Amino acid sequence: MYGSASTHDIPTQAATGLENEDPILLAEFEARIARGEKIEPTDWMPQLYRKQLTRMIEQHAHSEIIGSLPEGTWITRAPGFRRKMAQMAKVQDEVGHAQLLYSAAETLGKTREQMLSDLVNGKSKYSNVFNYPTPTWADSNVISWLIDAGAIVNQMANAKGSYGPYCRALDRICAEEAFHLKYGHDAVVHMATGTPIQRKMMQEALNRWWPAIMTFFGPSDKMSVHTEILMRWKVKMATNDACRQQFLDMYVPKIWEIGLTLPDPNLRKNEDGVWEFSEPDWEDFKRVINGDGPCNAERIAVRRAAEENGAWVRRAMQQPQARYVRPLA
Amino acid sequence: MLFSFDPRISRLELPESAPPPPDKAALDQFPTYEVFHQRKENTAYVYVGPVHAPEADVAFLFGKEQFSRRFPCTGMWVVPTEAIRVTEYGDDQQSVYDRLPLLPADALTTADAAGLEAYDIFHLKKRGKAHTHVGQVQAASPEAALQAAKAAFGDQRPVVNVWVIRSADLLRSDDDDRDMWTTTPDKKYREAIAYKVQDRIDRFKQER
Ligand SMILES: [Fe+2]
Ligand SMILES: [Fe+2]
Numbered sequence: 078m079y080g081s082a083s084t085h086d087i088p089t090q091a092a093t094g095l096e097n098e099d100p101i102l103l104a105e106f107e108a109r110i111a112r113g114e115k116i117e118p119t120d121w122m123p124q125l126y127r128k129q130l131t132r133m134i135e136q137h138a139h140s141e142i143i144g145s146l147p148e149g150t151w152i153t154r155a156p157g158f159r160r161k162m163a164q165m166a167k168v169q170d171e172v173g174h175a176q177l178l179y180s181a182a183e184t185l186g187k188t189r190e191q192m193l194s195d196l197v198n199g200k201s202k203y204s205n206v207f208n209y210p211t212p213t214w215a216d217s218n219v220i221s222w223l224i225d226a227g228a229i230v231n232q233m234a235n236a237k238g239s240y241g242p243y244c245r246a247l248d249r250i251c252a253e254e255a256f257h258l259k260y261g262h263d264a265v266v267h268m269a270t271g272t273p274i275q276r277k278m279m280q281e282a283l284n285r286w287w288p289a290i291m292t293f294f295g296p297s298d299k300m301s302v303h304t305e306i307l308m309r310w311k312v313k314m315a316t317n318d319a320c321r322q323q324f325l326d327m328y329v330p331k332i333w334e335i336g337l338t339l340p341d342p343n344l345r346k347n348e349d350g351v352w353e354f355s356e357p358d359w360e361d362f363k364r365v366i367n368g369d370g371p372c373n374a375e376r377i378a379v380r381r382a383a384e385e386n387g388a389w390v391r392r393a394m395q396q397p398q399a400r401y402v403r404p405l406a
Numbered sequence: 407m408l409f410s411f412d413p414r415i416s417r418l419e420l421p422e423s424a425p426p427p428p429d430k431a432a433l434d435q436f437p438t439y440e441v442f443h444q445r446k447e448n449t450a451y452v453y454v455g456p457v458h459a460p461e462a463d464v465a466f467l468f469g470k471e472q473f474s475r476r477f478p479c480t481g482m483w484v485v486p487t488e489a490i491r492v493t494e495y496g497d498d499q500q501s502v503y504d505r506l507p508l509l510p511a512d513a514l515t516t517a518d519a520a521g522l523e524a525y526d527i528f529h530l531k532k533r534g535k536a537h538t539h540v541g542q543v544q545a546a547s548p549e550a551a552l553q554a555a556k557a558a559f560g561d562q563r564p565v566v567n568v569w570v571i572r573s574a575d576l577l578r579s580d581d582d583d584r585d586m587w588t589t590t591p592d593k594k595y596r597e598a599i600a601y602k603v604q605d606r607i608d609r610f611k612q613e614r
């Protein structure tokens with residue numbers, strides 16, 4: 078799920094620091110990217126490139142691991158054995174994505190230990206949509222289908238980016254996501270075309286999630302020097318607005334065709350083929366991403382408990398040389 | 407106490423808020439191993455990615471879980487990251503073998519057969535793609551192995567980067583254990599193709 082250069086951050090106007098870089102190395106680096114070649118970990122790269130990519134891949138990894146929590150809680154309560162198996166397989170995939178992405182981020186110099194610490198101490202962020210709850214099975218289905226759909230829009234774009242290890246991880250991730258999307262769509266269609274109660278449950282879940290989905294790709298990019306550089310370096314592959322438009326174009330018709338409605342009276346495609354919609358509440362987005370959402374505390378607490386409960390296993394494994402010794406007397 | 411919609415989480419009685427824990431210690435997550443897989447019988451082993459593990463056997467288990475869970479696989483190799491001798495990276499279109507400093511000839515030939523060891527050689531053909539196994543050479547050191555690899559495989563191009571691994575450092579799946587890779591086809595629910603939703607949508611549209 079969920080990679081994007083600015084999905085999880087409010088854009089800032091920080092200095093680029095480019096004036097401190099070696100101009101010859103910088104020109105070679107930019108020429109390589111312009112030729113369509115990927116950057117590999119031991120290549121020279123500007124500080125800004127390293128910093129932005131680390132942050133982006135790390136946040137992507139955190140989003141996978143935290144994103145598996147709301148769906149994970151539904152494994153035991155999923156209706157029927159087959160759905161339990163499929164939900165479990167999907168959640169396992171998401172955790173695997175986190176593993177791949179943490180390793181890709183590590184190639185840039187930040188350790189996995191530090192990333193996991195920064196997740197629980199709040200120094201780094203994850204996709205804000207996971208700070209909302211999944212009170213029903215239908216909410217879990219909305220995540221499986223539409224949050225994954227949004228994630229796939231991001232991931233397909235980022236897979237064409239310039240950093241080799243991230244591309245390798247994303248190729249694998251995208252291949253696995255094909256199942257998530259179909260599985261999620263199947264689950265939503267099943268509910269929406271089922272009994273009146275199932276249908277109502279799905280509609281209500283969609284109504285709850287739609288505002289968060291509309292913020293998924295982040296606020297409109299201010300076309301700053303920063304954004305321009307990151308796009309030239311193929312760190313950021315598409316603007317947030319372009320991703321949102323692509324998502325609406327692909328999925329709103331699929332939502333409408335199964336008779337569901339969306340809770341935004343202004344949502345429509347205009348004559349120019351551009352989707353119009355009510356501006357999401359970015360103040361609320363800021364408030365939630367900064368910690369004051371319905372599930373922020375729960376997500377971090379559960380993640381932290383998992384780390385603490387697994388500590389003895391890691392400690393035990395770090396002593397493979399320990400040998401059995403028979404008591405003397 | 408933390409309240410959750412998931413009763414099992416409420417039952418954990420987690421505190422509503424707590425001061426952040428101290429940062430993790432170094433190596434809390436173990437060192438890394440690099441994993442190669444074989445997707446089909448009689449094809450070359452290809453690099454798939456790293457895993458964190460306390461030792462090679464565990465790395466193999468993690469690698470199997472991570473990289474063979476969802477896709478066909480007929481064999482797997484793991485190696486400690488530190489055991490890989492990596493060359494410089496060249497441009498796409500070039501061969502890094504062209505840039506190898508020539509060792510004095512006697513450095514390569516004086517070692518008697520007893521001092522030789524097998525080394526496995528992997529080539530990266532294009533930046534952003536994965537290293538692929540090209541073959542084995544006999545040599546007395548990683549540097550000599552690289553020279554031997556140039557003699558044996560140097561006509562292939564492009565070669566953006568070469569990995570040289572002492573064959574003894576690779577932990578390899580055993581041919582006799584081949585049935586450990588056969589579980590994947592049973593789990594159809596993990597394939598996109600198992601979800602045929604269009605019929606249901608069409609029926610729904612007709613009934614409306
Ligand atoms: Fe994912
Ligand atoms: Fe997902």
Ligand SMILES: [Fe+2]
Nearest residue numbers: 078225254257
């Ligand atoms: Fe997914």
